[in-house]
Amino acid sequence: MDSGVPAVQSLVENGTAHVPQRFVRPIxxxxxxxxxxxxxxxxxxxxxxxxxxxxxxxxxxxxREWGFFQLTDHGIPRALMQSARGVIRExxxxxxxxxxxxxxxxxxxxxxxxxxxxxxxxDTVLDWGxxxxxxxxxxxxxxxxxxxxxxxxxxxxGAQVRSLALKLLAALSRxxxxxxxxxxxxxxPDAHSSLRMNYYPPCPEPDLVxxxxxxxxxxxxxxxxxxxxxxxxxxxxGEWKPVKSMxxxxxxxxxxxxxxxxxxxxxxxxxxxxxxSGNARMSAxxxxxxxxxxxxxxxxxxxxxxxxxxxxxxxxTAYMGNALNGKQHLEYAKL
Ligand SMILES: O=C(O)CCC(=O)C(=O)O
Ligand SMILES: [Fe+2]
Numbered sequence: 001m002d003s004g005v006p007a008v009q010s011l012v013e014n015g016t017a018h019v020p021q022r023f024v025r026p027i028x029x030x031x032x033x034x035x036x037x038x039x040x041x042x043x044x045x046x047x048x049x050x051x052x053x054x055x056x057x058x059x060x061x062x063x064r065e066w067g068f069f070q071l072t073d074h075g076i077p078r079a080l081m082q083s084a085r086g087v088i089r090e091x092x093x094x095x096x097x098x099x100x101x102x103x104x105x106x107x108x109x110x111x112x113x114x115x116x117x118x119x120x121x122x123d124t125v126l127d128w129g130x131x132x133x134x135x136x137x138x139x140x141x142x143x144x145x146x147x148x149x150x151x152x153x154x155x156x157x158g159a160q161v162r163s164l165a166l167k168l169l170a171a172l173s174r175x176x177x178x179x180x181x182x183x184x185x186x187x188x189p190d191a192h193s194s195l196r197m198n199y200y201p202p203c204p205e206p207d208l209v210x211x212x213x214x215x216x217x218x219x220x221x222x223x224x225x226x227x228x229x230x231x232x233x234x235x236x237x238g239e240w241k242p243v244k245s246m247x248x249x250x251x252x253x254x255x256x257x258x259x260x261x262x263x264x265x266x267x268x269x270x271x272x273x274x275x276x277s278g279n280a281r282m283s284a285x286x287x288x289x290x291x292x293x294x295x296x297x298x299x300x301x302x303x304x305x306x307x308x309x310x311x312x313x314x315x316x317t318a319y320m321g322n323a324l325n326g327k328q329h330l331e332y333a334k335l
Contacts, residue, residue: 005020005022005126006096007096007099007100007130008128008129008130008200008201009092009096009130009199009201010096011201012201012202012203016204017204018204018205019128019203019204019205019208019209022125022126023125023126023127023128023208023209024125024208024209025125025208025209025210026125029125029210029214030207030208030210031206031207031209031210031233031240031274032207039236039237039239039241041243041244042062042066042068042069042070042234042241042243042251043058043061043062043066043069043070044069044070044071044072044246044249045058045059045062045069045070045071045072045252046072046073047071047072047073047074047075047164047167047168048073048074048075049073050167050171056171056174056175057175059171059172059175060175060176063172063175063254063262063265063266063267064265064266064267065267066234066236066267066269067234067253067254067266067267067268067269068234068243068251068252068253068254068269068271069251069252069253070243070244070246070249070250070251070252071168071223071249071250071251071252072246072248072249074164074249074250075160075164076157076160076161076164076250078248080153080156080157080160081157081225081247081248083149083153083157084153084154084157084225084284085225085227085282085284086153087147087149087150087153087154088132088197088199088282088284089199089282090146090147090150091132091144091146091147091150091197092130092132092197092199092282094146098146099114099130099132100114102114102132102141102144103115104117104133104140111133111140111320112133112134112135112138112139112140112141112194113132113133113134113140113141114130114131114132115131116131117131117133117320118213118215118320118322118324120321120322125213127209127210127211127212127213128200128201128203128206128209128210128211128275129198129199129200129201129211129212129273129275130198130199130201131196131197131198131199132196132197132199133194133195133196133197134194134195135192135193135194136154136155136158136162136192136193136194136195136286137155137158154195158193158195158286161193161223161250161286162193162286162288164223164250165193165220165221165223165286165288166184168221168223168252169183169184169187169220169221169288170183170184172221172258172262172266176262176265176266176300178299178300182299183220183258183261183299186261186290186294186296186299187220187288187289187290187291187294188290188291188293188294189291190290190291190292190293190294191220191288191289191290191291191294192288192289192291192292193286193287193288193289194286194287194289195284195285195286195287196284196285196287197282197283197284197285198211198212198273198282198283198284198285199280199281199282200212200231200273200275200280200281200282201275201280202275202276202277202278202279202280203275203276203277204277205277206274206275206276206277209275210272210273210274210275211231211272211273211274211275211281212272212273212324213272213324213325214235214270214271214272214324214325214326215270215271215272215324215325215326215327216255216256216259216268216269216270216271216326216327216330217253217255217256217268217285217287218255218256218257218315218316218319218320218329219255219256219257219287219288219289220255220257220258220287220288220289220290221252221253221254221255221258221287221288222252222253222255222285222286222287222288223250223251223252223285223286223288224250224251224252224253224283224284224285224286225250225283225284225285225286226245226247226251226281226282226283227245227247227281227282227283228245228247229245229276229279229280229281230242230243230244230245230281231273231274231275231276231281231283232251232271232272232273232283233271233272233273233274234253234269234270234271235269235270235271235272235326236269240272253268253269253271254266254267254268254269255268255287255289256268256315256319256327256329256330256333257289257290257296257312257315259330260296260297260298260307260330260333261296261297261298261299262298262299262300263298263299263300263303263305263306263307264298264306264307265300268327268330270326270327289312289316290312291312292311292312292313292316293311293312293313294311294312295309295310295311296309296310296311296312296315296333297309297310305335306334306335307333307334307335308333308334308335310333315332315333318332
């Protein structure tokens, strides 16, 4: 793999009793630090009630205070969510060699494929997780041929989650007191979707590692499918708060682009994934973003803009070129 270190799954299959040094986090960055299970859980929003003022108000509050919420009653069939989880798990179960035939073909703009991401230097600490990432449909890769249902399932899943993302953008525009098309129009006709599939094998020393480094998402909005194993944590008041697994719900979070477009009213919040010694975990983040040439800027009138104008291409090129490091990259867009 790109870092010269094998995939986490192969390390685990070879029976590693200790975590290799490249994965060991500095002490201040370990999962036991500042974990706060006692904070409130993230808000739960009912997607079928968003025409109702009270639910819209709850959504507004969730995006201002948390940047994260669980979304229930979203209309995506449970069976489709289950099939998506199923084909993703099966993809990660393929022989290592077959997965590695889908390693990233690299462009400055976007990398796609199976492999490690966000590794600007050989000193970057590695995450205890394997990743398969591609646009929907894949652009730089062929569709995986195994499992046989991968393409059909992920296409159907991607199309339904994309419509949900558009509905959410309209609701967020309304929640800010703006016309429903505000964000959708700003994302433009070339708005694009991608899927980042994360597989976190069990770890012999889970307290020393993270499955995914702290980051905010450099996208418009993220709609996350989790399984029943918990691991996602979000940063709230300087502490890390675990997010519960609600198998029929999606975890939705505001990405950096909506933070820019809402002029900081809605927050893209830092999050990370922890791992456990007992269970493997999977998640799949559906990212929805503006077209590459779309101009990003604050869209809320009557406010002093906090961010400068830049294209999504400019933003994502800077984001992909660095290590995942909290929200540092958003400084790049600040005035
Ligand atoms: O695995 C998770 O729960 C988090 C995934 C995530 O944050 C991402 O893929 O951007
Ligand atoms: Fe994320």
